[in-house]
Amino acid sequence: MAQVQLRNVVKKYGALEVVHAINLEIADNEFVVLVGPSGCGKSTTLRMIAGLEDISGGAVLIGDRVVNDLPPRERNISMVFQNYALYPHMTVRQNLGFSLKIAKHSQPEIDKAVDEAAEILSLTPLLDRKPGALSGGQRQRVAMGRAIVRHPDVFLFDEPLSNLDAKLRTQMRVEIKKLHQKVTSTIVYVTHDQIEAMTLADRIVIMKDGYIEQVGTPLEVFENPVNTFVATFIGSPPMNLLDGVIEGGQVVLADGTRIPVPPACHGREGQAVQFGVRADNIMPEGHALPPGAHMAGVEMTVNLTEPLGTETLLFAELAGTEVQAKMLNPRPVRAGERMVFQITLDKCHLFDAETGLTLKG
Amino acid sequence: MASNLTHRNRRRTLKAMHFVGLLLAMMVLCVPGLWVVLNSFRPTVEIMAKPPVWIPNELNLDHYRAMFGGVGEGGVPILTYFRNSLVISVTSTVIALLVGMGGGYAFARYRFRFKGAIFVGLMATRAVPGVALSLPLFIIFARVGIIDTHFGMILAYVAMNVPFTIWLIDGFFRQVPPELAEAAEIDGCTRWQAFWRVEFPVARSGIASAGIFAFLTSWNEYALASQLTRSVTSKTMPVGLLDFTSEFTLNWGGMCALAVLMIIPALILTFLVQKHLIAGLTFGGVKG
Numbered sequence: 001m002a003q004v005q006l007r008n009v010v011k012k013y014g015a016l017e018v019v020h021a022i023n024l025e026i027a028d029n030e031f032v033v034l035v036g037p038s039g040c041g042k043s044t045t046l047r048m049i050a051g052l053e054d055i056s057g058g059a060v061l062i063g064d065r066v067v068n069d070l071p072p073r074e075r076n077i078s079m080v081f082q083n084y085a086l087y088p089h090m091t092v093r094q095n096l097g098f099s100l101k102i103a104k105h106s107q108p109e110i111d112k113a114v115d116e117a118a119e120i121l122s123l124t125p126l127l128d129r130k131p132g133a134l135s136g137g138q139r140q141r142v143a144m145g146r147a148i149v150r151h152p153d154v155f156l157f158d159e160p161l162s163n164l165d166a167k168l169r170t171q172m173r174v175e176i177k178k179l180h181q182k183v184t185s186t187i188v189y190v191t192h193d194q195i196e197a198m199t200l201a202d203r204i205v206i207m208k209d210g211y212i213e214q215v216g217t218p219l220e221v222f223e224n225p226v227n228t229f230v231a232t233f234i235g236s237p238p239m240n241l242l243d244g245v246i247e248g249g250q251v252v253l254a255d256g257t258r259i260p261v262p263p264a265c266h267g268r269e270g271q272a273v274q275f276g277v278r279a280d281n282i283m284p285e286g287h288a289l290p291p292g293a294h295m296a297g298v299e300m301t302v303n304l305t306e307p308l309g310t311e312t313l314l315f316a317e318l319a320g321t322e323v324q325a326k327m328l329n330p331r332p333v334r335a336g337e338r339m340v341f342q343i344t345l346d347k348c349h350l351f352d353a354e355t356g357l358t359l360k361g
Numbered sequence: 362m363a364s365n366l367t368h369r370n371r372r373r374t375l376k377a378m379h380f381v382g383l384l385l386a387m388m389v390l391c392v393p394g395l396w397v398v399l400n401s402f403r404p405t406v407e408i409m410a411k412p413p414v415w416i417p418n419e420l421n422l423d424h425y426r427a428m429f430g431g432v433g434e435g436g437v438p439i440l441t442y443f444r445n446s447l448v449i450s451v452t453s454t455v456i457a458l459l460v461g462m463g464g465g466y467a468f469a470r471y472r473f474r475f476k477g478a479i480f481v482g483l484m485a486t487r488a489v490p491g492v493a494l495s496l497p498l499f500i501i502f503a504r505v506g507i508i509d510t511h512f513g514m515i516l517a518y519v520a521m522n523v524p525f526t527i528w529l530i531d532g533f534f535r536q537v538p539p540e541l542a543e544a545a546e547i548d549g550c551t552r553w554q555a556f557w558r559v560e561f562p563v564a565r566s567g568i569a570s571a572g573i574f575a576f577l578t579s580w581n582e583y584a585l586a587s588q589l590t591r592s593v594t595s596k597t598m599p600v601g602l603l604d605f606t607s608e609f610t611l612n613w614g615g616m617c618a619l620a621v622l623m624i625i626p627a628l629i630l631t632f633l634v635q636k637h638l639i640a641g642l643t644f645g646g647v648k649g
Contacts, residue, residue: 052543073549085540089562099548102558146548 002063010057253319276349461526469534533567
């Protein structure tokens with residue numbers, strides 16, 4: 001087991017730089033998720049750690065070794081691919097034991113390790129099948145089994161769940177989390193799905209356009225996003241952002257609506273800002289959590305509703321922007337109905353309109 | 362009920378027509394071959410009979426006996442021709458496969474300058490008919506002194522087959538996802554091991570079919586061989602067929618017997634390798 005460090009790591013394809021001098025330290029046994037929209041450089045970063053892509057600048061360390069110029073086989077890592085990459089001409093048993101066979105372990109040793117891994121992932125009845133005769137979820141488990149057989153220093157996962165249907169994805173998410181508890185090890189996991197990131201990670205690394213935007217625990221990045229990108233990327237539904245200007249301690253929206261500047265936020269008089277509030281923190285009066293210390297009321301017209309059972313999502317309009325709000329203990333709402341909403345200011349954010357950076361804290 | 366019945370009848374009629382169509386097509390394809398086999402067992406009188414005798418009256422092995430018999434008794438150095446054909450075809454196929462694997466893999470996996478142009482260039486060489494090349498080849502081979510040698514024939518056939526094997530094998534390697542080799546490298550393989558232990562077995566069916574095509578091309582080739590071989594030391598079986606023609610006669614029976622001997626190894630090889638020809642081996646390795 002080992003920690004992983006990225007020091008000013010750069011990736012260039014010719015003149016095109018796709019990863020810009022990123023720094024990241026991953027502790028021993030930590031589960032780190034790299035998340036971001038497609039093309040943000042997260043998979044490239046993972047492949048540089050794996051040794052499948054050359055590193056154009058900086059250094060990657062696994063344990064205490066700089067591994068920049070080591071081929072993948074000398075890095076003691078294992079990887080689960082998005083398309084599983086099982087060897088189609090080998091049985092599940094041969095797939096699982098392949099790495100040990102290459103490393104010239106004795107047959108009894110290989111059998112023992114394979115049986116152990118098969119036991120952990122409930123693959124024992126499938127050992128003599130070929131990958132073609134397995135379902136998607138089973139192939140996924142074989143791919144994970146192939147990774148754990150070798151007891152590597154670091155596990156790398158490249159969007160391992162994106163080929164599964166929604167139900168299986170939830171199930172495998174739980175299995176991966178259990179696996180991490182069983183075979184305590186350092187894991188670097190790449191996904192574009194922020195829910196996967198939130199549920200699995202010890203720490204989340206949010207990337208965009210080859211830069212790291214924010215690193216933190218799931219709650220940190222959810223509650224204290226450093227900029228509007230993180231604010232809208234993490235959390236579902238995404239945070240509502242309303243354009244406004246600070247005037248006399250209040251945010252004045254385009255239609256003249258005034259909302260007090262949230263506590264702990266600071267902005268200059270006359271500064272153009274974006275007011276950020278999550279659906280959970282803007283609720284219709286009478287259908288909200290007990291009010292907190294700092295509340296503000298606004299009146300909005302509801303355009304659309306999405307009943308989800310225990311709660312209903314309300315799509316309303318405020319100052320020309322669509323705002324999603326949550327209604328607890330829902331009652332039917334007509335489109336076009338005007339309602340008064342309560343905003344929990346303590347949980348709200350203020351971002352600079354130009355830079356997108358947070359003005360909180 | 363009634364509409365069900367008409368529907369079923371129409372389906373049956375269609376099926377029957379389908380069957381008859383296939384039968385006709387198969388007959389067109391097979392009759393010449395069967396005719397050759399049949400003629401190799403019949404006396405010359407019957408072969409030459411007009412109108413043709415469809416049902417043979419007498420079958421014997423005379424033509425085969427004569428062929429293996431001594432010179433002057435209608436015999437030809439059949440074993441030497443067979444050996445020449447085998448050596449030339451097998452060697453040129455093996456070389457064409459090795460070059461084809463290297464080239465096909467490179468085209469499928471790597472990016473390099475002028476890749477498209479080189480590929481089109483390779484394919485363009487296939488557009489030139491072999492006969493058109495026979496005279497220039499003859500002159501060059503004669504100058505270099507490799508006319509009428511196994512080496513010369515192998516060289517010509519390798520050149521003829523390589524573009525084709527590259528093209529075919531490139532297609533098969535394209536179907537093998539690059540992640541397989543990457544997974545193998547992470548599992549501890551060198552680049553070379555990843556190729557031989559994972560990518561090669563997965564693309565095996567494609568390579569086998571490229572091999573069969575290359576072998577059959579060399580085995581059956583006549584036009585070039587008839588120009589570039591002179592004597593018993595290098596004549597292949599198709600060229601050997603000409604030994605049955607003389608100034609005034611054509612020994613059809615002998616020719617047919619030799620043709621049958623030529624067909625047999627090709628048939629055996631095709632049967633041996635046909636299970637590899639079934640595609641779809643890569644299924645299941647990656648997402649289904």
